[in-house]
Amino acid sequence: MVPGTASAKQEPDAAAIERAVSAYAGRAAYPGIAVTITKGSQVLYAGGYGHDSAGAAVTATTPMPAASVSKSFTALAVMQLVEAGKVTLESPVRDYLPDFRIADPRGAQITVRQLLDQTSGITDSTLPEKSLPQPDSLAGAATRARSATLAVEPGTRHFYTNTNYHLAARLVEVVAGEPFTDYLRRHVFEPIGMGATTTINQTPRDLPRDVRKGHVYAYGASIPAVEPKRFVNGSDGVISTASDMAKWLIVQSNAGLAANGTRLVSATSIASMHTSSDPRWTYGMGWDTDRKGRVNHSGIWFTYTADTLLLPDGYGIAVIGNSGIGLANEGISPLADELATLVTGGEPSTGAPVRLIVDLTLAGLTLLSLLLGIRNLRRARIWADRFATRPPWRLALRLLPRLTPLALLVVLPDLLGRIVGGGRDITFIQLCYYSIALVSWTAVAAVLNASVLTARIVALSRPRPARDAPATNTSPQLAAS
Template structure:
C-alpha cells in the first residue's frame, strides 16, 4: 500500500499545475483566516490563490468573489507593463538605457533634464517625475496613451533622472506608450498576444480608463463607511500601463508561475532583472526586501489587490472588491498572514482600524453638529456682549472646517507621501471624514449667519460696538 501511495504522489508531482501533498498547507486554516479577515476588515469579496513554484496549492473565493470573478488588480498591473518592455528589449527592439525620446520624439517635459530619462528610469520609478511635479489624477484625464505623453509635457522633475526613487503612475503610462510605438500594436492588444495568451491567462484583459472601459463582467467594487460597504463605481481615471489589468485569481496563478520561470515569455536573466531593485527596493514593477521576497500591492478606490512571492517558492495573490480607505491601506496584512500560515506560524489575529476610525469620525460629527446648533441658538446672548475683537475672534476661526473641506485633497496628499488625488477620490477614500467636515462646515456657517443676524438686529439704532471709534464734533467737522 505504501508503494502505491508513493507512486501516486510521484505521478501527481509530475502533473503541471499541481503540488505534492507535503507542500500543501492546511486549507481549512487558510480559509478560516481569510474569512475572519474579510469580516473584520469589511471586505465583501476576496479571492485568493497560492502557488508553489509553478503549481497551484490553494485557489478559493470568499463572500461575493470566486476564483473566476474578474477584478482589477490595480498597481499589480505594473509588472505586466515591465514584462512587455523587457520582452522588447530582449528582442533587440529597444534599449533599456536609451533615452525615451529616441522612441517617442514627442516626449518633451517642461524640465530640460527630461531628455536624459531612459526606459530603465521609467520602470525603476527613478525618472524624477512625481505626483507633485505632474498631478496625474487631478489633471484632465487623457483618452489614450498618446494623450498621456502629451500631458507629460507639463511635468518638471523633482530630481535628476536616475538619482532618486519617486513612485508615480506616469512612469508606467509612458512605458506603455513605448510598447505601443515600438511594437506597432495597441498596448492592450500587445499584452493579449504576447503576455496573456501565451501565459494561459484567458480571462485577463487590460483597460485604458475607468469606469468607461470596465468589462460588463466586472461588478462594481465597494467603499466603506460606518461598517457598511455600499457598491460604487470607480472614479474617472486613466489607468493604461499603470493599473489597468483586469483578471481572476485563477489567471493570477498562471502569472505567479511566469514569475518563477519566465514561462517562455522572458529569459531567466530578464526575469531576474525585473526582480532586482534599483533604488529604495523598487525593481521593475515589483518591490523587494532584504529577505529575498518580491511583491507589489495595488489600490483602486473600489478594489485592492496584492501579490507576494517568497524565496522558498510560494506565491500568493489576493484580490478584494473593496477599495483603499482611511484605516485600510491595502492587502499587505492579509498576504503576510497567509505567508505565516504557509510557514507553519500563527498569523496575527485579523485586525482593521476601519470601523474604529469611522466610529470616531461619527462621534466627532455628532459632537460638532450638537455644539454648532447650541452655539447658533445662543447667538443673541453672544451678540449682546460683542466687541469688535470678539466679533472677529468669534466668526473668522469658524471658517476653518470650510477651508479644510475645500482643500481636503491637498491635505490628504500631504499626509500620504505627496500622492495626488481629486476631491471626489478623497471622498471615496473616507466618506465618514467628508461627512464630518461637510456637516461641521454647515453648522459653523449657520453659526456665522446666526451671529451676524443677531449683531445686525442689536446694533440698529443703538450705540456702536465697544472698541469702535466714535465720531465727535458737529456738522462739517
C-alpha cells in the same frame, strides 16, 4: 474555495486558508476576495471568498482588477523588447518616443529604466494625473505628460507615479507597432494561458461587462460603487482572475518560465525586475522588495485592492478584494502577509476591526459637531450681547477660527494625499470614495461653523436696546435729607 492539485506535502491546509481569509474579510470589511497561492511551478490553491456587488459568489474565475499590480506586466513587456534588441534600458525615452516632450528640459535625459524604477523625476505634484482631464488612450496620456515638470534630476530619487507607466506602455506599443492591449494579449497573456485576463484604457468606461462594481466603505457598511473616471492602462488597468494570476506568479517564481513551458523572459530579466538598481530605493521595475527579502507589489483602486507577494522559498501569493482603499484600509496587503505566515508554518495574527472603529469614531465626532453647532446657533444672540462691547479686533479673533473647518475641507484632498498617500494626487470626488465618514465630519463641521459665524455677525449688527438708567429715589424723607 477550491484547492489546486499539488502534493500533500506542499499543499497548505485549505480550511486554515479559509479561516484566515474569512477572518480578515470580516474585520477589514471585504465582501469578496479572490486568492491564489503557488509554489515553484505548481498551483497550491486558487479560490474565492464571499460575494460580488451583484450577490454572486466570488470564485477562482471571477474577473477583478489587479490595479497597480499591472505595473509588473508593463515592466515585463518592456523587458521582452529589451531582450529582442529593440529597446535599451539606459537609452533616453525620446529615442523610442520621438514626440516625447515635457515642460522641463531635463526630460530629455529620462531613460527607459527611470520610467520603470520610478526615478524619472515626474511626480504627482509635478503632473497631477488624477486631477487633470483623463485621456482616452496611451497616446493621449503621453501628450498630457508634456505639461509635466521634474521635482528632481532624473535618476536621483524614487517617486511613485502612474504617469511613468503610462509612458512605458506607450513606448511598448510604438516600438512593437501594435496597441498595448493587443501586445499583452499576444505576447504575455495567451502564451501562458491567461485567457481571462485583459487590460483597459479608462474606468469605468472600458470595464468588461462581467466585472461587477466594487465597494466603498462607510460606518460598517460596504456600499457598491462605480470606479471613478481614471486613465489606467499601463499603470493599473489589468483585469484578471485568481486562476490566471496563479500562472503569472509561476512565471515570476520560476525565473520567467511558465507552467506550460513557455518562457516569457530570461531569468536575468526577472532578477532585474525584482531587484533595485540603486541602494537608495527598494523599487526594481514593476516590483518592490522588503526587509525580509520578499518581492511584492500592491494594487489600489477606489473600489478594489490587490496584492502580489513572492517569498524567498518559492511561494507566490496573489489576493484581490472588492473594496477600495480607504481611511484605515490602505489595501489588502495585510492578508497577503497573513497567508505568507500561514503557508510557511506560522499562525496568522488577529486584530481589531480598525476600519469600523475609525468610522464609528468619526461618526461620533460628526454627531458632536452637529449638536454643538445647533447649540451655538440657538445662542447666537446671547453670545452677541455678551461680546458686543469688545473691540472689533478681539471679535475677529474669536470669530475667524470658525472658518478653520471650511479651510480644512478645501485642502483635505491635498492634505490626505501628502500625509497618507506620500504625495499622491487625489480629487475631492475620489476623497469621498476614500472616506465618506471623514468627508462627512469635515463637511458638517464646516457648514455649521460657517453658519454660527454668520449668525453671530448678524446678531452683532442688530441694534441693541439702551440699558435702563439707575432708578432715582424721590421719597419726601430722602429729599428733606
